[in-house]
Amino acid sequence: MTLALVNMSHSPLLQFSEASREVLDDLDGAFGAARRFAADFDPDLIVLFAPDHYNGFFYELMPQFCIGYEATGVGDYDSEAGPLDVPTEIAQRLAASVLVDGVDCAISLKMEVDHGAVQPLEILFGGITAKPVIPIFVNCVAPPFAPMRRVGAFGRAVGNFLRDLDARVLLIGSGGLSHDPPVPQIVTATEEQRKLLLNGRHPTAAARAARQQRVIDAAKAFARGEANIRDLNPKWDREFMSILSSGQLDRLDDWTAEEMAAEAGKSCHEVRTWVASHNAMKAAVGEYRSTFSYYRPIPELIAGFGVTTVLPVDAGA
Numbered sequence: 001m002t003l004a005l006v007n008m009s010h011s012p013l014l015q016f017s018e019a020s021r022e023v024l025d026d027l028d029g030a031f032g033a034a035r036r037f038a039a040d041f042d043p044d045l046i047v048l049f050a051p052d053h054y055n056g057f058f059y060e061l062m063p064q065f066c067i068g069y070e071a072t073g074v075g076d077y078d079s080e081a082g083p084l085d086v087p088t089e090i091a092q093r094l095a096a097s098v099l100v101d102g103v104d105c106a107i108s109l110k111m112e113v114d115h116g117a118v119q120p121l122e123i124l125f126g127g128i129t130a131k132p133v134i135p136i137f138v139n140c141v142a143p144p145f146a147p148m149r150r151v152g153a154f155g156r157a158v159g160n161f162l163r164d165l166d167a168r169v170l171l172i173g174s175g176g177l178s179h180d181p182p183v184p185q186i187v188t189a190t191e192e193q194r195k196l197l198l199n200g201r202h203p204t205a206a207a208r209a210a211r212q213q214r215v216i217d218a219a220k221a222f223a224r225g226e227a228n229i230r231d232l233n234p235k236w237d238r239e240f241m242s243i244l245s246s247g248q249l250d251r252l253d254d255w256t257a258e259e260m261a262a263e264a265g266k267s268c269h270e271v272r273t274w275v276a277s278h279n280a281m282k283a284a285v286g287e288y289r290s291t292f293s294y295y296r297p298i299p300e301l302i303a304g305f306g307v308t309t310v311l312p313v314d315a316g317a
């Protein structure tokens with residue numbers, strides 16, 4: 001086993017925003033650093049912790065964690081559609097091992113993934129089939145949420161399996177830090193939104209376009225300071241990132257979902273992918289160190305945007 005980790009925020013607004021050249025160039029610099037890190041590491045396998053935004057997982061049956069044995073990109077926001085290259089046999093052994101380790105985890109023989117899983121693969125590797133990847137869904141948008149200590153335990157169970165796997169594995173955690181994009185909420189949903197949240201699989205092109213346009217318009221208003229969504233919280237984001245880089249992951253155990261959303265917006269729960277992946281890293285390798293870290297609050301993307309790369313302490317300089 002040899003491990004490396006990349007955590008990165010995502011935003012489908014990257015392709016649809018009015019962010020300035022300066023902002024996009026700055027962000028591209030961070031993507032470049034993460035891309036070089038991934039290329040240097042040259043993984044045999046990617047283990048990708050990702051949220052879903054009501055494209056593959058719905059309230060009809062909402063797990064907290066799900067390991068994909070096969071997976072397909074749905075192509076929202078022009079993200080790449082089609083099958084991922086999932087090594088099914090390893091995914092099966094991973095799931096069995098996580099269960100034996102004491103964390104109840106769903107499996108999917110036909111997972112559908114959205115920009116949350118696809119965007120980091122596109123940015124780091126140029127596409128969804130460039131490398132074998134095991135996608136792992138972590139519920140980050142649909143309350144109620146697993147307690148943070150459970151997210152940690154899940155990550156460690158994944159790490160315990162990877163420790164004994166004979167492969168170079170790149171862990172990825174995908175998702176924003178503080179942010180509050182207008183994803184429909186079950187408690188305030190209209191009749192039509194309720195249908196989407198319950199089982200909105202495979203919407204018509206028109207329905208998808210309308211839904212996405214709402215988010216694109218909200219981003220433009222937010223950048224002008226006019227949207228009715230929660231502000232980004234750079235202080236919270238920086239503190240969260242410094243806890244992860246400190247290695248003291250148990251400091252996150254008692255964070256409650258309500259406090260997190262109150263401080264950093266409803267979609268800040270996407271940090272659960274960072275927490276799971278860091279716990280996996282720590283369980284597999286022991287001490288780790290950050291080798292690159294970028295942060296910038298980017299309202300045009302509705303994202304406190306972070307990019308970090310991490311190696312085991314004993315991996316050399």
Ligand SMILES: O=C(O)CCc1cccc(O)c1O
Binds near residue numbers: 012
């Ligand atoms: O329409 C959606 O599905 C939400 C899109 C979205 C926007 C900003 C940051 C994100 O992380 C994100 O996922």
Ligand SMILES: [Fe+2]
Binds near residue numbers: 053116175176
């Ligand atoms: Fe997201």
